[in-house]
Amino acid sequence: MSLADQVLAVNDDLPIRTDKPVHSGKVRSVYWLTEQDSRRLIKEKGYPVPDDAPLAIMVISDRISAFDCIWHGENDLQGVPGKGAALNAISNHWFNLFKQNGLADSHILDIPHPLVWIVQKAxxxxxxxxxxxxxxxxxxxxxxxxxxxxxxxxxxxxxxxxxxxxxxxxxxxxxxxxxxxxxxxxxxxxxxxxxxxxxxxxxxxxxxxxxxxxxxxxxxxxxxxxxxxxxxxxxxxxxxxxxxxxxxxxxxxxxxxxxxxxxxxxxxxxxxxxxxxEGKIVENSKEGFRQFLLNHFPDPDILLNKERMPEREALARDNALPLDALMAVSKTYTDIAETITGKPVVMSNNPKQDIIDILQAQYGLID
Incomplete structure (x- = not known):
């Protein structure tokens, strides 16, 4: 399995049963379940929502967006290995902590896979x-x-x-x-x-x-x-x-x-x-990647100036970033997730197939 295979770059083409268009954002895609599937899952799984609540499957990708553009790397690397699973694991951890502290619930009802949430429509x-x-x-x-x-x-x-x-x-x-x-x-x-x-x-x-x-x-x-x-x-x-x-x-x-x-x-x-x-700033966030981009390209104004958006989009489209830069981002994300949750980030050799298998076997949602 190549490194590129471990990255979930495209997440809006899964065969999840839906009767509405898939909504695809910079990082996540949302599949609205049919009313029939929503009602069935609420009943089968005992989700604490009204019987007719609309549910969705939210799939996070490993794409990396910065300065309103999606970036890619050498060797056809279309994202950052482990990034999606790290983000979900961190969010899950904090949402649980909020609940324990009596603050408020989140939209998440179930976590079938490290890259997948089942959510209530909000x-x-x-x-x-x-x-x-x-x-x-x-x-x-x-x-x-x-x-x-x-x-x-x-x-x-x-x-x-x-x-x-x-x-x-x-x-x-x-x-x-x-x-x-x-x-x-x-x-x-x-x-x-x-x-x-x-x-x-x-x-x-x-x-x-x-x-x-x-x-x-x-x-x-x-x-x-x-x-x-x-x-x-x-x-x-x-x-x-x-x-x-x-x-x-x-x-x-x-x-x-x-x-x-x-x-x-x-x-x-x-x-x-x-x-x-000690007077130094060490970023454990996407800010480190933004700084890398500002240093990597000779004209950082393209990244900072909203008037130069077409040039910026061309920069992101036409430049494969060095492999070590994206692997440094991978290490930042997976390390901080492990530090916060106390558990290693689970990575898959074929994330798309794993998601399809779980959603079919345990949820009956694949057409």
Missing amino acids: KPVKIEAICRQYITGSMWRAYEKGEREFCGIKLPEGLEKDKALPEILITPSTKGILKGIPGVPEADDVNISRQNIEENYSAFNFASPQDIAHYEKLLKDGFTVISDALQQVGQIFVDTKFEFGYVTDRSGQEKLIYMDEVGTPDSSRLWDQNAYS
């Missing part, structure tokens, strides 16, 4: 909920240029790069292009303030104004749970993105849950504590 809150404990990245770049207000929050003078903020900050941005909201540009991923959300809560898919405070509490409490646990294993939780949504529980009550992924190297910055105490 109504997403249209906010990228970002929480920051240190000033770095885009916030530092803006602060250095003289900006002192972020998402309606005023920052004091005298902050230093990569140092702790006076308190944990919530700096939300839009998820998707939202139209017709006063004061909010019609563009993806633009910063918004709490006031924007309060004045237009239903446009952001909140059920009530009270749920804004509830989402902030779940965000900060979830951040603290992960931060405390990471501290125990010598890691600093720098910043992260959470996503929330609404599902209906078995009794028909709507509730706010965590969804997508949490506390992973794709959605967060994680720094090595020992290195940081």
Whole structure:
């Protein structure tokens, strides 16, 4: 088996029975189950959801996206070995910890395979909920240029790069292009303030104004749970993105849950504590790969400048990255997953066939 065979690069062509189009994102693909299969599984497996809840199979790939492009490597390597399984294992770990701490449920009902979740359909809150404990990245770049207000929050003078903020900050941005909201540009991923959300809560898919405070509490409490646990294993939780949504529980009550992924190297910055105490930044997240790309190409402005998107897409399409660069990312992801969960990442020689076999034998979902 070659290394390329161990990578699940294409994840939207599995023969999973569905009567709707497969939704394929940068990393995950979602297969909506038929109403008949959803009802059958809820009954057979005893999932704690209403009998008519729509279910989906979510398959994570090993693709690597950075600067809004998908990258590939030499030897036809179309992703990073072990990346998908590492991301899922980390998210599963944190979602379980949130439950143990009485915070909120997630959308995950079952985990048939390291690359697969069975999820309940959620109504997403249209906010990228970002929480920051240190000033770095885009916030530092803006602060250095003289900006002192972020998402309606005023920052004091005298902050230093990569140092702790006076308190944990919530700096939300839009998820998707939202139209017709006063004061909010019609563009993806633009910063918004709490006031924007309060004045237009239903446009952001909140059920009530009270749920804004509830989402902030779940965000900060979830951040603290992960931060405390990471501290125990010598890691600093720098910043992260959470996503929330609404599902209906078995009794028909709507509730706010965590969804997508949490506390992973794709959605967060994680720094090595020992290195940081010696004045060095060692990234245990995708940030390390972003830095590699910025150093690898002679004109990093292509990667940073949104006006140069066609050039950036050509760069990603036409350049096979060195094998050792993608294997370094693989090691970062699998090592941090093992550090967090205490278990090695399970990798497969033929992930696609393994998924098909399990979904057929144990769930009866393959056509």
